[in-house]
Amino acid sequence: MRRHLLLILTFAILLPALAVLLVSGLGLMRQEWAMESFARSYVQDLAENVASLLRTEGFSRWGGELSALEIRNLRIFTWGPSLPGWIAVVSVDGKLIYRSPGADSLSDILMGMNIYKFLGSASEIKNKDGKLYTVAVNPVSGGTRLVIAAVEWDRLLGPLVRVGRLWPVLIVLMAIGILLALWAMWRWLIVPLRILVDEIGTLQWGKDLPVPADPAAVSEIGSLRSVLYRLARTAVERTTLRNRYVKDIVRVQEGEKSRIARELHDGPIQNITAMIQQIRLSRMEHQNHQTDSHLLLAEETAHVVVRELREMCDELSPPWLDLGPEQAMTELADRLSRHFGVSVTVEVDDSLELSREKLLSLFRILQEGVSNAVRHGKASEIRAEIFKKDGNTVFEIKDNGAGFDPDMNYETLRVEGHRGLANMLERMMLFGGKMEVSSKPGEGAVIRCMLPDIPDFAD
Amino acid sequence: MAVRVVLADDHPLTRAGISAYLAQESSVELVGEAEDGIEAWRLIQDLRPDVALLDIRMPGEDGVAVARRVKESSLPVSVVMLTSYDAQQYVLASLRAGARGFILKTATPEEISRAISTVSKGGFFLDSEVASAVGERDFAPEALSAREREVLIYASKGFSSKEVAGQLFISERTVQTHLASIYDKLGAKNKTEALLLALKYGVVTLEELLE
Numbered sequence: 001m002r003r004h005l006l007l008i009l010t011f012a013i014l015l016p017a018l019a020v021l022l023v024s025g026l027g028l029m030r031q032e033w034a035m036e037s038f039a040r041s042y043v044q045d046l047a048e049n050v051a052s053l054l055r056t057e058g059f060s061r062w063g064g065e066l067s068a069l070e071i072r073n074l075r076i077f078t079w080g081p082s083l084p085g086w087i088a089v090v091s092v093d094g095k096l097i098y099r100s101p102g103a104d105s106l107s108d109i110l111m112g113m114n115i116y117k118f119l120g121s122a123s124e125i126k127n128k129d130g131k132l133y134t135v136a137v138n139p140v141s142g143g144t145r146l147v148i149a150a151v152e153w154d155r156l157l158g159p160l161v162r163v164g165r166l167w168p169v170l171i172v173l174m175a176i177g178i179l180l181a182l183w184a185m186w187r188w189l190i191v192p193l194r195i196l197v198d199e200i201g202t203l204q205w206g207k208d209l210p211v212p213a214d215p216a217a218v219s220e221i222g223s224l225r226s227v228l229y230r231l232a233r234t235a236v237e238r239t240t241l242r243n244r245y246v247k248d249i250v251r252v253q254e255g256e257k258s259r260i261a262r263e264l265h266d267g268p269i270q271n272i273t274a275m276i277q278q279i280r281l282s283r284m285e286h287q288n289h290q291t292d293s294h295l296l297l298a299e300e301t302a303h304v305v306v307r308e309l310r311e312m313c314d315e316l317s318p319p320w321l322d323l324g325p326e327q328a329m330t331e332l333a334d335r336l337s338r339h340f341g342v343s344v345t346v347e348v349d350d351s352l353e354l355s356r357e358k359l360l361s362l363f364r365i366l367q368e369g370v371s372n373a374v375r376h377g378k379a380s381e382i383r384a385e386i387f388k389k390d391g392n393t394v395f396e397i398k399d400n401g402a403g404f405d406p407d408m409n410y411e412t413l414r415v416e417g418h419r420g421l422a423n424m425l426e427r428m429m430l431f432g433g434k435m436e437v438s439s440k441p442g443e444g445a446v447i448r449c450m451l452p453d454i455p456d457f458a459d
Numbered sequence: 460m461a462v463r464v465v466l467a468d469d470h471p472l473t474r475a476g477i478s479a480y481l482a483q484e485s486s487v488e489l490v491g492e493a494e495d496g497i498e499a500w501r502l503i504q505d506l507r508p509d510v511a512l513l514d515i516r517m518p519g520e521d522g523v524a525v526a527r528r529v530k531e532s533s534l535p536v537s538v539v540m541l542t543s544y545d546a547q548q549y550v551l552a553s554l555r556a557g558a559r560g561f562i563l564k565t566a567t568p569e570e571i572s573r574a575i576s577t578v579s580k581g582g583f584f585l586d587s588e589v590a591s592a593v594g595e596r597d598f599a600p601e602a603l604s605a606r607e608r609e610v611l612i613y614a615s616k617g618f619s620s621k622e623v624a625g626q627l628f629i630s631e632r633t634v635q636t637h638l639a640s641i642y643d644k645l646g647a648k649n650k651t652e653a654l655l656l657a658l659k660y661g662v663v664t665l666e667e668l669l670e
Contacts, residue, residue: 277476330649334548
C-alpha cells in the first residue's frame with residue numbers, strides 16, 4: 001500500500017477531477033434540455049394565445065379576418081413586459097401579413113422555408129447572426145392565417161444561457177489546470193523522488209557518493225539530496241580514514257614482521273650456522289668418542305634451531321618475496337603443497353607488476369585460502385591464477401573441496417573466530433579491491449579477488 | 460692443481476667457518492674473501508677464480524646479481540650459491556642467473572668440497588637438504604620422452620603453460636598432460652621440483668636451461 005502511495009495520490013487527484021468533469025457535463029446537458037423545453041412551451045403558448053386573440057378580435061369586429069393595420073392596432077405587443085422575440089402573421093400561402101417590431105433576419109429565413117413543419121411542435125433555429133431561437137407556428141382557428149412566434153434564447157433565458165456557455169469553459173480550464181498540476185507533480189516530484197530512491201538503493205555506503213543536486217526537482221528534494229550527499233561524503237571520508245588506519249596497522253605489522261624476520265636471518269640464523277661450522281671443525285679435530293657424541297648432539301640441536309628459525313622467518317615475512325610475484329607465489333604454492341600434502345598450483349601472468357604491499361596481500365590470501373580449502377573443505381587440489389583483466393589484477397583460487405554456503409555473513413564468521421574470509425576481504429578493501437566468493441555445498445569454491453590498478457591509498 | 464675459490468658472505472662468522480672448512484681441503488685454494496656483492500664482483504674480475512661461492516643476501520649487490528654478471532661477462536668462473544634459505548625459487552633464480560651449484564651454509568665440509576669440485580668440472584650440484592626436500596628415487600633419464608623434455612625445458616625458463624603451448628604449437632591442455640606425466644615420472648610435485656630433479660638426474664643440462 002505505502003509502496004504505491006505516490007501512484008495512489010495521483011489517482012486520488014485524477015479520479016475526483018474526472019468525476020467532477022463528468023457530473024458537470026451531465027448537469028450541463030440536463031440544463032440544456034430544461035431550457036429547451038421551457039423555451040418550447042413558452043413559444044407554443046405565445047403562438048396559441050396570439051392566434052386565439054386574433055380570432056376573438058376578428059370575430060368580434062366583423063366576423064372576419066384582421067388586416068395588418070388592424071392587427072397592429074390591437075397593441076397586443078405593447079402589453080406587459082416586452083416580448084423576448086417577435087411574432088408574425090402569415091397567410092396560408094406563406095404571404096406575410098404582419099410582423100411585430102423586432103422581427104429580424106430570422107423572419108426572412110422562415111419566409112423562405114416550409115413553415116408547416118413547425119406546426120404543432122416548436123423547434124430551434126439560428127438566425128444569420130448565429131443567435132438561437134425557438135419557433136412555434138399556430139393556425140388561427142377557423143381562419144386562413146398562421147401565427148409564427150419566435151423567442152430568442154438570449155433574451156428569454158439570458159443569465160442561464162450565459163452560465164451554460166461559461167460553464168464548459170470553466171470545466172475545460174479546470175481540467176487543463178488539473179492535468180498541468182499532475183504533470184508538474186510527476187515531473188518535479190515523483191520522478192526525482194523515484195530516481196533518488198533508486199540511487200539510494202544501489203548506493204554503497206562509505207564508497208559511493210550520490211549526485212549532490214537535481215535541478216529538475218522541487219527544492220525539498222534538492223535539500224534532501226544535499227543532506228544525503230553530505231552524509232555519504234562523511235561516510236566515504238570515514239571509510240577512507242578507517243582504511244588508512246587499518247592499512248597503517250597492517251603496514252606496521254608487516255613491517256615489524258619483516259624486521260623481525262630480517263633480524264632472525266642476519267643474526268641468530270647466521271650465528272647458529274657459524275656455530276654449527278665451528279662444532280664441525282672441532283669434531284674434525286677431536287677424535288675422542290665421548291666428546292664427539294656431545295658435539296654431534298650439539299650440532300644436531302643447532303641444526304634443528306636453524307630449521308625452526310627459518311620456518312619462523314617464512315611465517316613472518318619470507319625473504320624470497322623479493323623474487324617477484326611469479327616466483328614468490330610459486331614458492332608459496334610449493335610450500336603449501338608440501339605442508340598440507342595436497343596439489344597447489346599457481347599461474348602468474350608474466351607481465352604482472354605488483355607493489356610489495358599488494359604482493360604481500362595476495363600472498364597472505366593464498367595462505368589463508370589454501371588453509372581454508374584444506375582444513376574446512378577437505379580439498380585435494382587447489383589452483384590459483386593471477387592475471388590482468390580490464391585494468392584489474394585478478395587473483396582467483398579454485399578448489400575441489402566440499403564447498404560451503406557463500407551467503408555466510410563475514411561478520412558472524414569473524415565473531416565465531418573464523419577470521420579467514422574476513423581477513424581476506426579486509427586485505428582487498430585496503431587497496432580498493434573486491435572479493436567474490438562463489439561456492440555450492442559439494443562443488444568446491446572459487447575465491448576471486450580484484451585489485452584495481454591504482455596507486456595504493458597512502459602512497 | 461688446486462681449485463681456486465673466491466668466497467663472498469657479509470657475515471664474518473660464517474665466512475670464517477667456511478674458510479676454515481676450505482683450509483682443511485688440499486684440493487681447494489681460497490684466493491679471496493669479500494663481504495658484499497660489489498667487492499665479490501671486483502675480486503672475481505681481478506682474481507679469475509675457478510669457482511665463486513656467493514651468499515644470496517648481501518649488501519650492495521646480491522649473489523644472484525653477481526652470478527648474472529659472471530654469466531653475462533662469459534668469464535670461465537663457476538658460481539655456487541651459498542645461502543641460509545632452502546627456497547626452491549632461490550635455486551631456480553640462481554640457476555637462471557647462471558649458477559651451477561646451490562648449497563646451504565649448514566652443509567657439511569665434505570658437501571661444500573664436493574660442490575666446488577663438481578661445478579669446477581662443469582657439473583651441477585644441489586644441496587642434499589634441498590634435494591631431499593624434493594625427494595629422490597631411482598630414475599633412468601630415458602624415461603622422459605623428447606617432447607616431455609622439451610616441455611620441461613620451456614616451462615623451466617619461466618614460460619606459462621599457455622606460452623609453452625604457443626612455442627611448441629600444441630594445445631595448452633596437451634602441455635598440462637605432458638607436465639603431469641613429467642611430475643609423475645620424476646616424482647615431483649611441481650615445476651620447480653621437476654626441473655631440479657631433471658637437472659639432478661641429468662635429464663636436462665644447465666646449458667639447455669640457459670639457452
